[in-house]
Amino acid sequence: MTLPTDPAANLAELIRCPSVTPVEGQALSVLQGMLKALDCTVERPVFSEDGTPDIENLYGKLAGDGPHLMFAGHTDVVPPGDEAAWKHPPFAAAIADGQMYGRGAVDMKGGIACFVAALARYVKTHGKPKGSVSFLITGDEEGPAINGTVKLLEWAAERGEKWDASIVGEPTNPDALGDMIKIGRRGSLSGRVTVNGRQGHVAYPHRADNPVPGLMQLLEALLEQPFDEGTKDFQPSNLEVTTVDVGNKATNVIPARASAVFNIRFNDTWSAESLQAEIHNRLDRAAAANRLRGNAEEPVDFDIEWLGRPSPVFLTRDDRLVATLSASVESVVGARPELSTSGGTSDARFIKDYCPVVEFGLVGQTMHMVDERVALADLETLTQIYLRFLEDWFA
Numbered sequence: 001m002t003l004p005t006d007p008a009a010n011l012a013e014l015i016r017c018p019s020v021t022p023v024e025g026q027a028l029s030v031l032q033g034m035l036k037a038l039d040c041t042v043e044r045p046v047f048s049e050d051g052t053p054d055i056e057n058l059y060g061k062l063a064g065d066g067p068h069l070m071f072a073g074h075t076d077v078v079p080p081g082d083e084a085a086w087k088h089p090p091f092a093a094a095i096a097d098g099q100m101y102g103r104g105a106v107d108m109k110g111g112i113a114c115f116v117a118a119l120a121r122y123v124k125t126h127g128k129p130k131g132s133v134s135f136l137i138t139g140d141e142e143g144p145a146i147n148g149t150v151k152l153l154e155w156a157a158e159r160g161e162k163w164d165a166s167i168v169g170e171p172t173n174p175d176a177l178g179d180m181i182k183i184g185r186r187g188s189l190s191g192r193v194t195v196n197g198r199q200g201h202v203a204y205p206h207r208a209d210n211p212v213p214g215l216m217q218l219l220e221a222l223l224e225q226p227f228d229e230g231t232k233d234f235q236p237s238n239l240e241v242t243t244v245d246v247g248n249k250a251t252n253v254i255p256a257r258a259s260a261v262f263n264i265r266f267n268d269t270w271s272a273e274s275l276q277a278e279i280h281n282r283l284d285r286a287a288a289a290n291r292l293r294g295n296a297e298e299p300v301d302f303d304i305e306w307l308g309r310p311s312p313v314f315l316t317r318d319d320r321l322v323a324t325l326s327a328s329v330e331s332v333v334g335a336r337p338e339l340s341t342s343g344g345t346s347d348a349r350f351i352k353d354y355c356p357v358v359e360f361g362l363v364g365q366t367m368h369m370v371d372e373r374v375a376l377a378d379l380e381t382l383t384q385i386y387l388r389f390l391e392d393w394f395a
Contacts, residue, residue: 001036001037002037003037003038003120003121003123003124004034004037004038004116004117004120005117005120005121005124006117007110007113007114007116007117007379007380007382007383008095008100008113008376008379008380010034010112010113010114010116010117011093011100011102011105011109011110011113011114011374011379012093012100013030013034013093014027014030014031014075014104014109014112014113015091015092015093015100015102015103015104015105015109016091016092016093016102017029017030017075017091018091018103019075019076019077019104019139020076020077020078020079020080020103021076021077021078021139021140021141021142021143022053022054022055022076022139022140022143023076023139024056024075024139025075027075027076027109027139028044028056028057028058028075028137028139031058031060031075031112031116031135031137032044032058032060034116034120035060035062035116035135037120038062038116038119038120038123039062039123039128040060040061040062040135041060041061041063042058042059042060043058043059043060044056044057044058044059045057045059045151045152045155047147047148047151047152047155048147049146049147052144052146052147053143053147054147055138055139055140055143055146055147055148056139057137057138057139057140057147057148057149057151057152058075058135058136058137058138059134059135059136059137059152059155059156060134060135060137061132061133061134061135061161062119062123062128062129062132062133062134063132064128064129064130064131064132064133065130065131066129066130066131066132066394067131067132067164067165067393067394068131068132068133068134068161068162068163068164069131069132069133069134069163069164069165069166069167069390069393069394070133070134070135070136070163070165070166070167070351070355071112071115071133071134071135071136071166071167071168071169072135072136072137072149072166072167072168072169072347072348072351072357073108073111073112073115073135073136073137073138073141073168073169073170073347074108074137074138074139074140074141074142074148074149074347075104075109075112075137075138075139076138076139076140076141076142076143077103077104077107077109077142078103078107078142078368079103080103080370081370082370085370086101086370086371087101087371088101088102088371090102090103090372091103095376098375098376098377099373099374099375099376100373100374100376100379101371101372101373102372102373103372104372105366105372105373105374106171106361106362106363106364106365106366106367106372106373106374107170107171107364107367107368107372108169108170108171108361108362110171110361110362110374110378110379110382111169111170111171111361111362111382112135112137112169113379114169114361114362114379114382114383114386115135115167115169115383115386117383117386118383118384118385118386118387118389118390119133119386119390121383121387122387122390122391126391129390129394130394131393131394133390134156134161134163136149136152136153136156136166136351138152138347141346141347145347148347149347149350149351150350153350153351153353153354157354162354162355163354163355164355164356165318165320165321165355165356165357165393166348166351166354166355166356166357166358167325167357167358167359167360167386167389168346168347168348168351168357168358168359168360168361169359169360169361170182170346170348170359170361170364171361171362171363171364171367172340172343172359172360172361172364173361173362173363173364174363174364174365175363175365176333176363177333177362177363177378177381177382177385178329178330178332178333178335178337178381178385179337179338179363180337180338180339180340180342180360181322181325181326181329181337181338181339181340181358181359181360182340182341182342182343182346182348182358182359182360183315183316183322183339183340183341183358184233184234184313184314184315184316184341185311185313185314185341185343185344185345185346185348185349186234186235186237186265186266186267186313186341186345187265187266187267187270187271187272187275187310187311187312187313188263188264188265188266188310188311188344188345189263189264189266189272189275189276189306189310189311190261190262190263190264190306190307190308191261191262191276191279191304191305191306191307192259192260192261192262192304192305192307193215193218193219193259193260193262193283193302193303193304194257194258194259194302194303194304194305195211195212195214195215195218195257195258195259195300195301195302196211196256196257196301196302196303197209197210197211197212197214197254197255197256197257197258197301198254198256199253199254199255199256200253200254201252201253201254202251202252202253202254203252205254208254209254210254210255211246211255211256211257211258212246212255212258214258214287214300214301214302215244215258215259215260215302217286217287217289217290217291217300218260218283218286218287218300218302219241219244219260219262220286221282221283221285221286222239222241222262222279222282222283223239223241225282227239227264227266227269227270227275227278228267228269228270230267231267231268231269233267233268233315233341234267234268234313234315234341235267235341235342236267237264237265237266237267237269237270237275238264238265239262239263239264240262240263240264241260241261241262242261242262242263243260243261244258244259244260245258245259245260246258246259261307264279265344266313267313267341268313268315270313271312271313272310272312276306279304280304283302283304286300287299287300287301287302288300311345311349312349314348314349314352315341316352316356316357316358317356318356321356321358322339322358324389324392324393325358325360325389326339327392328385328386328388328389328392329360329385331388332381332384332385332388333381333385337360346359360385361382362374362378362379362382363375363378
Protein backbone atom coordinates (compact mmCIF):
# COMPACT_ATOMS: atom_id res chain seq x y z
CA MET A 1 0.00 0.00 0.00
CA THR A 2 1.31 3.46 -0.94
CA LEU A 3 2.38 5.56 2.03
CA PRO A 4 0.65 8.98 2.31
CA THR A 5 3.86 11.02 2.12
CA ASP A 6 2.46 13.92 0.03
CA PRO A 7 0.73 16.53 2.23
CA ALA A 8 -1.00 18.22 -0.72
CA ALA A 9 -2.52 14.94 -1.89
CA ASN A 10 -3.58 14.13 1.66
CA LEU A 11 -5.19 17.54 2.07
CA ALA A 12 -7.02 17.38 -1.24
CA GLU A 13 -8.66 14.12 -0.18
CA LEU A 14 -9.74 15.61 3.14
CA ILE A 15 -11.06 18.88 1.70
CA ARG A 16 -13.26 16.95 -0.75
CA CYS A 17 -15.12 15.56 2.27
CA PRO A 18 -17.83 18.12 3.20
CA SER A 19 -17.49 17.58 6.95
CA VAL A 20 -19.37 20.61 8.26
CA THR A 21 -20.02 20.12 11.99
CA PRO A 22 -21.61 17.74 13.03
CA VAL A 23 -21.48 15.79 9.74
CA GLU A 24 -18.56 13.36 9.39
CA GLY A 25 -18.68 13.70 5.60
CA GLN A 26 -16.31 10.72 5.07
CA ALA A 27 -13.37 12.80 6.35
CA LEU A 28 -12.63 10.36 9.17
CA SER A 29 -12.96 7.47 6.75
CA VAL A 30 -10.40 9.05 4.44
CA LEU A 31 -8.07 9.66 7.38
CA GLN A 32 -8.56 6.09 8.56
CA GLY A 33 -7.38 4.86 5.15
CA MET A 34 -4.21 6.93 5.44
CA LEU A 35 -3.50 5.64 8.94
CA LYS A 36 -4.15 2.03 7.94
CA ALA A 37 -1.46 2.45 5.28
CA LEU A 38 0.90 3.31 8.16
CA ASP A 39 -0.12 0.14 10.03
CA CYS A 40 -1.99 2.13 12.69
CA THR A 41 -4.84 0.64 14.64
CA VAL A 42 -7.94 2.80 14.25
CA GLU A 43 -11.11 3.05 16.32
CA ARG A 44 -14.13 5.28 15.62
CA PRO A 45 -16.09 5.87 18.84
CA VAL A 46 -19.38 7.78 18.65
CA PHE A 47 -20.42 9.90 21.64
CA SER A 48 -23.87 11.22 22.50
CA GLU A 49 -25.56 13.57 24.92
CA ASP A 50 -29.12 14.76 25.18
CA GLY A 51 -29.77 17.94 23.25
CA THR A 52 -26.65 17.63 21.09
CA PRO A 53 -25.92 15.74 17.86
CA ASP A 54 -24.08 12.43 17.98
CA ILE A 55 -20.43 12.88 17.02
CA GLU A 56 -18.11 10.36 15.40
CA ASN A 57 -14.46 10.58 16.45
CA LEU A 58 -11.23 8.78 15.57
CA TYR A 59 -8.41 7.38 17.66
CA GLY A 60 -5.50 5.91 15.72
CA LYS A 61 -2.24 4.57 17.08
CA LEU A 62 1.09 3.37 15.78
CA ALA A 63 2.24 1.50 18.87
CA GLY A 64 5.81 1.10 20.01
CA ASP A 65 7.94 0.78 23.12
CA GLY A 66 8.95 4.24 24.30
CA PRO A 67 7.51 7.73 24.74
CA HIS A 68 3.96 8.31 23.55
CA LEU A 69 3.29 11.37 21.38
CA MET A 70 -0.29 12.45 20.63
CA PHE A 71 -1.24 14.50 17.59
CA ALA A 72 -4.64 16.09 18.13
CA GLY A 73 -7.00 17.91 15.86
CA HIS A 74 -10.37 17.96 14.12
CA THR A 75 -11.75 17.17 10.69
CA ASP A 76 -14.98 19.14 11.13
CA VAL A 77 -15.15 22.55 9.49
CA VAL A 78 -17.35 25.63 9.67
CA PRO A 79 -19.96 26.17 6.92
CA PRO A 80 -18.62 27.65 3.68
CA GLY A 81 -21.15 30.49 3.61
CA ASP A 82 -22.15 31.79 0.20
CA GLU A 83 -20.53 29.27 -2.10
CA ALA A 84 -21.05 31.60 -5.08
CA ALA A 85 -18.68 34.06 -3.41
CA TRP A 86 -15.79 31.58 -3.58
CA LYS A 87 -13.30 31.77 -6.46
CA HIS A 88 -13.26 27.97 -6.43
CA PRO A 89 -15.83 25.56 -4.97
CA PRO A 90 -15.20 25.19 -1.21
CA PHE A 91 -14.97 21.39 -1.31
CA ALA A 92 -13.11 20.94 -4.60
CA ALA A 93 -9.51 21.38 -3.38
CA ALA A 94 -8.72 23.45 -6.47
CA ILE A 95 -5.14 24.63 -6.95
CA ALA A 96 -4.40 28.07 -8.41
CA ASP A 97 -1.24 30.19 -8.25
CA GLY A 98 0.44 27.80 -5.84
CA GLN A 99 -2.49 27.81 -3.40
CA MET A 100 -4.99 25.08 -2.54
CA TYR A 101 -8.50 26.41 -1.92
CA GLY A 102 -11.07 24.78 0.29
CA ARG A 103 -12.92 24.89 3.57
CA GLY A 104 -10.62 23.45 6.20
CA ALA A 105 -7.44 24.07 4.20
CA VAL A 106 -5.80 25.74 7.20
CA ASP A 107 -8.35 25.07 9.98
CA MET A 108 -7.34 22.37 10.31
CA LYS A 109 -7.31 19.63 7.72
CA GLY A 110 -4.01 21.04 6.47
CA GLY A 111 -2.29 20.35 9.79
CA ILE A 112 -3.60 16.78 9.82
CA ALA A 113 -2.48 16.20 6.22
CA CYS A 114 1.03 17.42 7.06
CA PHE A 115 1.44 15.36 10.21
CA VAL A 116 0.27 12.21 8.42
CA ALA A 117 2.78 12.93 5.64
CA ALA A 118 5.55 13.54 8.18
CA LEU A 119 4.88 10.26 9.97
CA ALA A 120 4.74 8.44 6.63
CA ARG A 121 8.14 9.86 5.66
CA TYR A 122 9.51 8.90 9.07
CA VAL A 123 8.31 5.32 8.69
CA LYS A 124 9.63 5.14 5.13
CA THR A 125 13.09 6.31 6.22
CA HIS A 126 13.47 4.99 9.77
CA GLY A 127 10.80 2.32 10.21
CA LYS A 128 8.48 2.45 13.19
CA PRO A 129 9.43 4.99 15.87
CA LYS A 130 10.92 3.93 19.20
CA GLY A 131 7.70 4.83 20.91
CA SER A 132 4.05 5.42 20.04
CA VAL A 133 2.28 8.01 17.94
CA SER A 134 -1.45 8.44 18.33
CA PHE A 135 -4.02 10.52 16.48
CA LEU A 136 -6.83 11.97 18.58
CA ILE A 137 -9.20 13.48 16.02
CA THR A 138 -12.67 14.81 16.68
CA GLY A 139 -15.59 15.96 14.56
CA ASP A 140 -16.89 18.43 17.15
CA GLU A 141 -14.26 21.15 17.61
CA GLU A 142 -16.11 23.78 15.60
CA GLY A 143 -19.39 22.88 17.34
CA PRO A 144 -20.35 22.69 21.01
CA ALA A 145 -17.25 20.58 21.86
CA ILE A 146 -19.33 18.25 24.03
CA ASN A 147 -19.14 14.90 22.23
CA GLY A 148 -15.63 15.31 20.91
CA THR A 149 -12.20 15.71 22.47
CA VAL A 150 -13.36 15.72 26.11
CA LYS A 151 -15.08 12.36 25.81
CA LEU A 152 -12.47 10.93 23.44
CA LEU A 153 -9.74 11.64 25.99
CA GLU A 154 -11.79 10.02 28.76
CA TRP A 155 -12.55 7.04 26.53
CA ALA A 156 -8.89 6.51 25.65
CA ALA A 157 -7.66 7.02 29.23
CA GLU A 158 -10.15 4.46 30.51
CA ARG A 159 -8.54 1.98 28.10
CA GLY A 160 -5.13 2.61 29.61
CA GLU A 161 -3.78 5.18 27.18
CA LYS A 162 -1.18 7.56 28.62
CA TRP A 163 0.63 10.27 26.73
CA ASP A 164 3.94 12.01 27.29
CA ALA A 165 3.25 15.03 25.09
CA SER A 166 0.81 16.39 22.53
CA ILE A 167 0.87 18.67 19.51
CA VAL A 168 -2.39 20.24 18.36
CA GLY A 169 -2.20 21.11 14.69
CA GLU A 170 -4.27 24.32 14.79
CA PRO A 171 -3.17 27.23 12.56
CA THR A 172 -1.01 29.14 15.04
CA ASN A 173 1.11 31.32 12.76
CA PRO A 174 -0.13 34.90 12.22
CA ASP A 175 1.90 35.88 9.15
CA ALA A 176 4.45 33.27 8.06
CA LEU A 177 5.06 29.62 8.83
CA GLY A 178 7.36 29.37 11.82
CA ASP A 179 6.23 32.61 13.47
CA MET A 180 4.57 31.19 16.56
CA ILE A 181 4.06 28.20 18.84
CA LYS A 182 1.17 28.41 21.28
CA ILE A 183 2.30 27.22 24.72
CA GLY A 184 -0.88 28.11 26.57
CA ARG A 185 -4.19 29.89 26.31
CA ARG A 186 -6.11 32.47 28.26
CA GLY A 187 -9.25 31.33 29.99
CA SER A 188 -12.73 32.21 28.76
CA LEU A 189 -15.79 33.14 30.81
CA SER A 190 -19.19 34.27 29.50
CA GLY A 191 -22.17 35.72 31.31
CA ARG A 192 -25.51 37.46 30.82
CA VAL A 193 -26.57 40.41 32.97
CA THR A 194 -30.30 41.17 33.06
CA VAL A 195 -31.73 44.30 34.65
CA ASN A 196 -35.35 44.07 35.76
CA GLY A 197 -37.50 47.19 35.41
CA ARG A 198 -41.16 48.05 35.11
CA GLN A 199 -42.87 48.58 31.77
CA GLY A 200 -44.71 51.82 31.13
CA HIS A 201 -45.52 54.70 28.80
CA VAL A 202 -42.59 56.93 27.91
CA ALA A 203 -44.70 60.03 28.62
CA TYR A 204 -45.21 58.90 32.21
CA PRO A 205 -41.76 57.72 33.34
CA HIS A 206 -42.63 58.13 37.01
CA ARG A 207 -44.99 55.17 36.64
CA ALA A 208 -42.31 52.94 35.17
CA ASP A 209 -38.75 51.88 35.91
CA ASN A 210 -36.56 51.97 32.83
CA PRO A 211 -33.95 49.14 32.98
CA VAL A 212 -31.74 50.60 30.24
CA PRO A 213 -29.93 53.24 32.36
CA GLY A 214 -29.37 50.61 35.03
CA LEU A 215 -27.85 48.24 32.48
CA MET A 216 -25.62 51.03 31.16
CA GLN A 217 -24.49 51.68 34.72
CA LEU A 218 -23.58 48.02 35.26
CA LEU A 219 -21.77 47.66 31.93
CA GLU A 220 -19.75 50.80 32.63
CA ALA A 221 -18.60 49.21 35.89
CA LEU A 222 -17.41 46.12 33.98
CA LEU A 223 -15.61 48.11 31.31
CA GLU A 224 -14.24 51.17 33.11
CA GLN A 225 -11.35 49.65 35.06
CA PRO A 226 -8.88 47.08 33.67
CA PHE A 227 -9.00 43.72 35.40
CA ASP A 228 -5.19 43.51 35.44
CA GLU A 229 -2.12 44.65 33.54
CA GLY A 230 -1.15 41.27 32.17
CA THR A 231 1.54 38.89 33.38
CA LYS A 232 4.90 37.64 32.17
CA ASP A 233 3.27 35.01 29.98
CA PHE A 234 -0.15 36.48 29.21
CA GLN A 235 -1.86 39.56 27.81
CA PRO A 236 -4.11 41.65 30.08
CA SER A 237 -7.52 40.12 30.73
CA ASN A 238 -10.11 41.66 28.43
CA LEU A 239 -13.91 41.87 28.67
CA GLU A 240 -16.05 42.47 25.59
CA VAL A 241 -19.80 43.08 25.53
CA THR A 242 -21.10 40.96 22.66
CA THR A 243 -24.82 41.78 22.62
CA VAL A 244 -27.29 44.17 24.26
CA ASP A 245 -31.01 43.51 23.97
CA VAL A 246 -34.30 44.90 25.35
CA GLY A 247 -36.67 43.04 23.02
CA ASN A 248 -38.66 46.23 22.50
CA LYS A 249 -40.13 47.06 19.08
CA ALA A 250 -42.13 50.08 20.24
CA THR A 251 -40.70 53.59 20.47
CA ASN A 252 -43.20 54.81 23.06
CA VAL A 253 -42.89 51.99 25.60
CA ILE A 254 -40.39 51.77 28.42
CA PRO A 255 -39.24 48.11 28.42
CA ALA A 256 -39.60 45.75 31.35
CA ARG A 257 -36.07 44.39 31.18
CA ALA A 258 -32.74 44.79 29.43
CA SER A 259 -29.89 42.34 29.14
CA ALA A 260 -26.33 42.14 27.89
CA VAL A 261 -23.98 39.25 27.21
CA PHE A 262 -20.23 39.53 27.75
CA ASN A 263 -17.16 37.37 27.35
CA ILE A 264 -13.88 37.85 29.15
CA ARG A 265 -10.57 36.26 28.15
CA PHE A 266 -8.51 36.10 31.32
CA ASN A 267 -4.91 35.41 32.27
CA ASP A 268 -3.32 33.51 35.14
CA THR A 269 -4.03 36.37 37.56
CA TRP A 270 -7.49 34.82 37.84
CA SER A 271 -9.38 31.58 38.09
CA ALA A 272 -12.94 31.35 36.79
CA GLU A 273 -14.18 31.43 40.40
CA SER A 274 -12.18 34.47 41.49
CA LEU A 275 -13.16 36.31 38.31
CA GLN A 276 -16.85 35.58 38.87
CA ALA A 277 -16.50 36.99 42.37
CA GLU A 278 -14.83 40.16 41.05
CA ILE A 279 -17.56 40.68 38.45
CA HIS A 280 -20.24 40.20 41.10
CA ASN A 281 -18.53 42.80 43.31
CA ARG A 282 -18.32 45.32 40.49
CA LEU A 283 -21.98 44.84 39.61
CA ASP A 284 -23.12 45.09 43.23
CA ARG A 285 -21.25 48.37 43.75
CA ALA A 286 -22.59 49.82 40.51
CA ALA A 287 -26.15 48.70 41.29
CA ALA A 288 -26.07 50.60 44.57
CA ALA A 289 -24.66 53.80 43.05
CA ASN A 290 -27.74 54.73 40.93
CA ARG A 291 -25.64 57.29 39.06
CA LEU A 292 -27.65 57.16 35.82
CA ARG A 293 -31.11 56.59 37.29
CA GLY A 294 -32.02 60.05 38.55
CA ASN A 295 -33.84 60.00 41.86
CA ALA A 296 -34.34 56.24 42.06
CA GLU A 297 -34.16 55.13 45.66
CA GLU A 298 -33.72 51.39 45.20
CA PRO A 299 -30.55 49.85 43.76
CA VAL A 300 -30.59 48.41 40.26
CA ASP A 301 -32.42 45.07 40.30
CA PHE A 302 -30.28 42.68 38.28
CA ASP A 303 -29.56 38.99 37.76
CA ILE A 304 -26.44 37.38 36.35
CA GLU A 305 -26.29 34.04 34.57
CA TRP A 306 -23.04 32.29 33.73
CA LEU A 307 -23.16 30.81 30.22
CA GLY A 308 -21.61 27.51 29.23
CA ARG A 309 -18.55 26.00 30.83
CA PRO A 310 -15.66 28.33 31.69
CA SER A 311 -12.40 27.49 29.93
CA PRO A 312 -9.44 27.53 32.32
CA VAL A 313 -6.22 29.40 31.69
CA PHE A 314 -3.18 27.17 31.24
CA LEU A 315 0.52 27.35 30.43
CA THR A 316 2.72 24.48 29.26
CA ARG A 317 6.07 24.45 31.07
CA ASP A 318 7.48 21.22 29.61
CA ASP A 319 10.97 22.23 28.51
CA ARG A 320 11.63 19.17 26.39
CA LEU A 321 8.45 19.49 24.32
CA VAL A 322 8.75 23.23 23.79
CA ALA A 323 12.51 23.18 23.13
CA THR A 324 12.33 20.26 20.70
CA LEU A 325 9.55 21.82 18.64
CA SER A 326 11.22 25.25 18.69
CA ALA A 327 14.49 23.74 17.46
CA SER A 328 12.64 21.81 14.74
CA VAL A 329 11.00 24.99 13.49
CA GLU A 330 14.29 26.89 13.52
CA SER A 331 16.14 24.13 11.70
CA VAL A 332 13.66 24.26 8.81
CA VAL A 333 12.76 27.96 8.49
CA GLY A 334 15.92 29.50 9.94
CA ALA A 335 14.27 31.54 12.69
CA ARG A 336 13.22 30.89 16.26
CA PRO A 337 9.43 30.95 16.75
CA GLU A 338 7.72 33.20 19.29
CA LEU A 339 6.24 31.35 22.25
CA SER A 340 2.76 32.80 22.73
CA THR A 341 -0.47 32.44 24.69
CA SER A 342 -2.49 34.78 22.44
CA GLY A 343 -5.70 34.00 20.61
CA GLY A 344 -8.83 32.12 21.49
CA THR A 345 -9.45 28.72 23.00
CA SER A 346 -8.76 25.33 21.44
CA ASP A 347 -9.03 21.67 22.39
CA ALA A 348 -5.62 22.03 24.03
CA ARG A 349 -7.56 23.24 27.08
CA PHE A 350 -8.83 19.68 27.52
CA ILE A 351 -5.61 17.87 26.61
CA LYS A 352 -3.55 19.79 29.19
CA ASP A 353 -5.22 17.69 31.92
CA TYR A 354 -3.58 14.55 30.49
CA CYS A 355 -0.15 15.63 29.25
CA PRO A 356 1.92 18.68 28.26
CA VAL A 357 0.51 20.23 25.09
CA VAL A 358 1.53 22.84 22.54
CA GLU A 359 -0.08 24.04 19.34
CA PHE A 360 1.63 24.50 16.01
CA GLY A 361 0.22 24.45 12.50
CA LEU A 362 -0.27 26.54 9.38
CA VAL A 363 -0.74 30.27 8.83
CA GLY A 364 -4.25 31.17 9.96
CA GLN A 365 -4.98 34.32 7.96
CA THR A 366 -7.81 32.79 5.86
CA MET A 367 -9.41 30.44 8.38
CA HIS A 368 -13.24 30.64 8.48
CA MET A 369 -13.16 33.04 5.50
CA VAL A 370 -14.47 32.77 1.97
CA ASP A 371 -11.62 31.43 -0.18
CA GLU A 372 -9.85 29.74 2.72
CA ARG A 373 -6.58 28.55 1.21
CA VAL A 374 -3.06 27.39 1.93
CA ALA A 375 0.19 27.75 0.03
CA LEU A 376 1.48 24.43 -1.27
CA ALA A 377 4.94 25.53 -0.16
CA ASP A 378 3.66 25.89 3.39
CA LEU A 379 2.27 22.36 3.35
CA GLU A 380 5.71 21.05 2.46
CA THR A 381 7.47 23.24 5.04
CA LEU A 382 5.12 22.20 7.86
CA THR A 383 5.61 18.55 6.92
CA GLN A 384 9.37 19.00 7.15
CA ILE A 385 9.03 20.64 10.59
CA TYR A 386 6.82 17.83 11.89
CA LEU A 387 9.24 15.25 10.46
CA ARG A 388 12.22 16.90 12.12
CA PHE A 389 10.29 16.98 15.40
CA LEU A 390 9.50 13.25 15.14
CA GLU A 391 13.15 12.45 14.44
CA ASP A 392 14.38 14.48 17.41
CA TRP A 393 11.60 13.40 19.77
CA PHE A 394 12.18 9.69 19.19
CA ALA A 395 15.97 9.93 18.86
